[in-house]
Amino acid sequence: MILVAQVSDTHVDSGARNTRRVEEVMAFLSALRPRPDAILLTGDITDHGWTQEYEIARRAVRSDIPVYSIPGNHDDRTAFRTHLLGEPASTAPVDHAHRVGELTVALLDSSVPGEPGGRLTEDTYAWLRTVLAEAPPDKPILLALHHPPVVLHSPVIDEISLDEPQRLAEVIAADERIIGVVAGHAHTSAATTFAGRPLIVAPSTSSVLGGTWELELPDQVMDYAPDPAVALHLIDPDSRFTTHFRTVPMTGRVSVKPE
Template sequence: MPVIAHLSDLHVSDLHLSDLHLDGGARSVERVRAVMAFLEDLPYDLDAVLVTGDLADHGRPEEYEVLRELLVSRHPVLVLPGNHDERAALRRVLLGEDAADGPVNRVHRGAGFVLALCDSSVPGRPEGLLADETLAWLDGVVERTPAGVPVLVAFHHPPVVLHTPAVDPIRQFGAERLAELAGRRPQIAAFLCGHAHTPAATRFAGRPLLVAPGVVSTLRLPWERPGPDAHPDLPPALAFHVLDGDGRLTTHYRVVPL
């Protein structure tokens, strides 16, 4: 969901990160710092930097305090919760709001696009679900968006099976409700998510579903050589989403050297 500024035929470009899992250790800090240095070194301004959840590993206030310092950028940084996050602490420390337990839903209206950040987390549970109030909120966001302006919908949990045994049982459930909404709202151009710790691209409700890689680790796929669930030593990665003037969305994945 990060967007690179308007370059010749490019309309919107955004940078998409996920699964930082800041845990109080030096390793996660080093990885986030490397990613932020990479995007700060870009020669053009991004329309947005989207971070699709699992910002902290334990949801502790002190983890968000470190993140608040690490995520400082010249680009607009937009965050939403994952299943490892704690809503009240995220709101108070990162967003500067009163602590509250309801879904953390936010909208970013840019030049020629809208980014709807939906909270798919379920407190105390690893799997995801968009609450009825979140779906009603999203419907209202699209309703208030002028005709012809594309809406990108972001959340943490993928709403489909990705053929990854470690993630599929804790994906987003109740996704038929989101698909029904998308069927009524043709302005929704794509869905963006994280949670899977692997770059992936598929479709949901007839739209692209684009999954960001993990910053903290990369999932081991079932057809790779046997081993731990994750490749802890592979470098962090990110996605660039480019929305052109014809409404065509292109995604580029990039590895960030440590």
């Protein structure tokens, strides 16, 4: 069994709140037994894409578990590369793939500089074709990107989801090894399908965004009260894909049932 944790939309800024939440989540993940084989950070790592925010985020997500990150619409590719990943400056998409046991994880940069919506560039599609061509036959592949490629019935996110989702759907439909797609951006835990595979949206650690059914409720669309939550993806030897969503309590666990 392979365990891949997904942490999303941490929105680290200069305040203490969001950083403390990330630190608590990372401590929770590193205490798990078995431990996650990898941790995916699926975008909006920082709130404004500022270098000082990446400095804070880099320290907050430090782990002896491999951490693989992609940008979201709140991120800045150059600062993301230089200050979070420690790589040379570049505005090219931050695409990368990793082998996690027998699983290939391909992380696609769906951010568009200066825009809230998502799109995959020609370079990213070309890169993905190479990753798929070089991945082992008959072994599972998981795709991760920030922008969900589907309508989620979200009052904000549906307007700024992934552009041209059909292009990505065609790639997925043509490759039976792809067991699913994981995304962030929506600040809610959601499960649906895309190109006939599971599409899992991880919750944000910073806030919860209500669905369209909450639009009429004053001040209730974005909720900062809930504790941070993460997605835990399990891949069995037969490539079966299961996800648990776990809220990480900021005030510690209560091991005895309250009266």
